[in-house]
Amino acid sequence: MPKSMKRGGKPNWKREELFPIIARIIEQEYAKLQDFVTRDEIAQRLSKDGEAQGMVQERILELNAGNIIDWFSSAFKQCADGRKGYLSEYFHLS
Secondary structure, X not given: OOOOEOOXXXXXXXXXXXXXXXXXXXXHHHHHHOOOOOHHHHHHHHHHOHHHHHHOXXXXXHHHHHHHHHHHHHHHHOXXXXXXXXXXXXXXXX
């Protein structure tokens, strides 16, 4: 079982804690680049983010940042209308 998972397959972190951090990272990077921010860029920033490290063990965050970003993206795609909340600002659906 991956170390980022609890028994029963649930992650050792909470979406409601990390997703706003991911949104902040996307906002900051977009403001700086004025362009889309890739999954890998977001994952790299997340793994180094002090606030996120306070919620998730640093090593777990380093190993699983990309998967956490994927879960963020999946949560958006599962929204009933595809454009709910702050997630809609960061994804373009085809």
